[in-house]
Amino acid sequence: xxxxxxxxxxxxxxxxxxxxxxxxxxxxxxxxxxxxxxxxxxxxxxxxxxxxxxxxxxxxxxxxxxxxxxxxxxxxxxxxxxxxxxxxxxxxxxxxxxxxxxxxxxxxxxxxxxxxxxxxxxxxxxxxxxxxxxxxxxxxxxxxxxxxxxxxxxxxxxxxxxxxxxxxxxxxxxxxxxxx
Numbered sequence: 001x002x003x004x005x006x007x008x009x010x011x012x013x014x015x016x017x018x019x020x021x022x023x024x025x026x027x028x029x030x031x032x033x034x035x036x037x038x039x040x041x042x043x044x045x046x047x048x049x050x051x052x053x054x055x056x057x058x059x060x061x062x063x064x065x066x067x068x069x070x071x072x073x074x075x076x077x078x079x080x081x082x083x084x085x086x087x088x089x090x091x092x093x094x095x096x097x098x099x100x101x102x103x104x105x106x107x108x109x110x111x112x113x114x115x116x117x118x119x120x121x122x123x124x125x126x127x128x129x130x131x132x133x134x135x136x137x138x139x140x141x142x143x144x145x146x147x148x149x150x151x152x153x154x155x156x157x158x159x160x161x162x163x164x165x166x167x168x169x170x171x172x173x174x175x176x177x178x179x180x
Contacts, residue, residue, distance in 0.1 A: 074139075
């Protein structure tokens with residue numbers, strides 16, 4: 001329940017009383033289990049990343065071309081942001097916040113940088129190291145745009161069209177074997 005609240009309203013948009021009510025626990029129990037709201041938020045982010053909202057870059061290991069990798073990555077991004085009708089919790093999380101939460105916002109920015117670095121590593125199968133960083137930033141910018149548009153109500157079909165246009169810039173479609 002905490003993850004749902006944070007996902008819908010952001011870190012600053014959720015009070016401790018809302019969290020305890022949604023979780024059905026007393027404030028003392030929440031503090032005993034997590035220590036504070038920020039620790040609960042981190043736990044919610046971990047749960048989100050491990051669930052359907054998180055993108056598993058290991059799926060790119062089965063792809064044989066850059067166009068195929070872009071297709072798989074963007075299709076997963078569209079599925080993640082449209083399954084819930086909300087933006088990606090990590091992509092959109094704490095982009096703006098009060099000074100009191102700047103350190104937590106920096107932790108979330110670090111998670112985003114970590115994903116970008118991991119994506120760069122995956123892209124090295126198809127591009128030179130000098131190109132991997134720029135390409136990873138480009139693909140993440142597309143995924144962030146998909147997330148923002150999903151938050152504004154764009155449908156899976158509409159976002160799929162955006163993803164396909166981006167994928168098309170990497171060459172023709174590549175047939176994938178059954179089961180992949």
